[in-house]
Amino acid sequence: MEHTPALEKKLIQFSGIKPTGSLTLGSYLGAIKNWTELCEEYESFFCVVDMHSITIRVDPALLRRNAMEQLAYYIACGLDPEACTLFIQSHVPAHAELSWVLGCYTMFGELSRMTQFKEKSAKNADNINGGLFTYPVLMAADILLYDTDVVPVGEDQRQHVELCRDIANRFNGVYGETFKLPRAILPKVGARIMSLTEPDHKMSKSDDRDPGSVLLKDPDDVIMRKFKRAVTDCDSERCVRYDPENKKGVANLMSIYAAVTGKSFSEIEREFDGKGYGVFKPAVGEAVCGVLRPIREEAGRLLADRTYLDSVCAAGAEKAERASRRILSKVYKKVGFLPRPR
Ligand code: AQP
Numbered sequence: 001m002e003h004t005p006a007l008e009k010k011l012i013q014f015s016g017i018k019p020t021g022s023l024t025l026g027s028y029l030g031a032i033k034n035w036t037e038l039c040e041e042y043e044s045f046f047c048v049v050d051m052h053s054i055t056i057r058v059d060p061a062l063l064r065r066n067a068m069e070q071l072a073y074y075i076a077c078g079l080d081p082e083a084c085t086l087f088i089q090s091h092v093p094a095h096a097e098l099s100w101v102l103g104c105y106t107m108f109g110e111l112s113r114m115t116q117f118k119e120k121s122a123k124n125a126d127n128i129n130g131g132l133f134t135y136p137v138l139m140a141a142d143i144l145l146y147d148t149d150v151v152p153v154g155e156d157q158r159q160h161v162e163l164c165r166d167i168a169n170r171f172n173g174v175y176g177e178t179f180k181l182p183r184a185i186l187p188k189v190g191a192r193i194m195s196l197t198e199p200d201h202k203m204s205k206s207d208d209r210d211p212g213s214v215l216l217k218d219p220d221d222v223i224m225r226k227f228k229r230a231v232t233d234c235d236s237e238r239c240v241r242y243d244p245e246n247k248k249g250v251a252n253l254m255s256i257y258a259a260v261t262g263k264s265f266s267e268i269e270r271e272f273d274g275k276g277y278g279v280f281k282p283a284v285g286e287a288v289c290g291v292l293r294p295i296r297e298e299a300g301r302l303l304a305d306r307t308y309l310d311s312v313c314a315a316g317a318e319k320a321e322r323a324s325r326r327i328l329s330k331v332y333k334k335v336g337f338l339p340r341p342r
Pocket residue numbers: 016017018019020021024026027028029030031032049152153154155156157190191192193194202203204205206207
């Protein structure tokens with residue numbers, strides 16, 4: 001009999017974003033753009049992590065709307081639901097189930113050290129709930145359920161992926177090889193896009209009205225206005241030079257321009273040599289509009305076809321459910337849970 005070589009198995013990428021608001025240029029450049037670029041090489045799972053959203057109080061109707069809108073934007077950004085698994089986290093119960101188990105292998109001290117927990121607790125002092133604290137455990141479950149090799153994220157999530165590795169390692173140490181140890185992949189430029197108005201703060205999606213956040217759904221005129229008003233620096237030289245220590249606003253705009261055009265910092269410096277911020281800022285705005293316009297238009301078309309989006313959700317949930325059961329069963333068996341009688 002003729003020998004057929006086994007098909008080479010692709011490595012796996014997993015990532016997700018919580019639907020706490022409208023996706024921003026930061027979510028796109030820090031995460032989604034990288035996902036699309038890795039799709040060819042990796043078997044891909046992308047999740048709308050709605051369960052992570054309720055660590056702060058959200059309006060239920062708004063959460064549903066944001067989740068569906070986010071799914072549409074995933075597709076509009078170039079993630080093909082036929083080629084990768086796109087799904088909603090709360091549709092796949094294995095995430096919550098594995099999260100409980102992993103929580104028992106995560107130390108209180110480890111969770112207390114998470115920067116995001118400290119920042120979010122400071123912002124929501126009247127609601128420092130258990131979910132906010134154990135958020136990274138659920139994130140570890142999201143990742144480990146799919147036998148993930150790489151997790152493309154922005155800089156702010158690197159610490160959570162490191163913790164995920166520590167949890168997996170600890171579990172493997174007790175029960176033998178169970179989980180792969182995933183690693184974070186960060187984009188070369190755009191791993192931390194800052195607010196256009198406060199270049200010391202990350203551009204974030206939870207405040208849609210923040211003039212420093214560029215939303216993927218912003219029309220061109222709004223994008224242009226935000227870039228024209230972007231904070232630069234009050235230094236006397238007023239030149240476009242990459243100096244993240246002393247010229248934070250300009251460095252941020254240069255990172256955005258580099259990420260959307262593929263140009264290097266020295267090419268950008270040459271391009272705007274002697275031209276000043278009055279030319280530079282609208283040029284960045286134009287370049288961003290050129291990238292976001294087709295995405296926004298495609299998302300608009302998709303959102304008008306709810307039947308199609310529902311079918312993507314259903315197919316994604318089924319594929320994710322099937323893929324996640326294997327690891328969950330293995331974990332349940334290892335920790336000593338009785339098999340469910342048939
Ligand atoms: N400004 C950013 N620059 C680079 N990457 C970013 N990401 C988010 N903002 C930037 C990356 O996009 C993904 C978003 O995941 P998330 O929504 O689950 O987490 P987050 O980091 O908490 O995002 P936000 O926008 O700041 O949400 P809120 O305001 O709700 O807390 C991650 O890969 C992140 O690194």
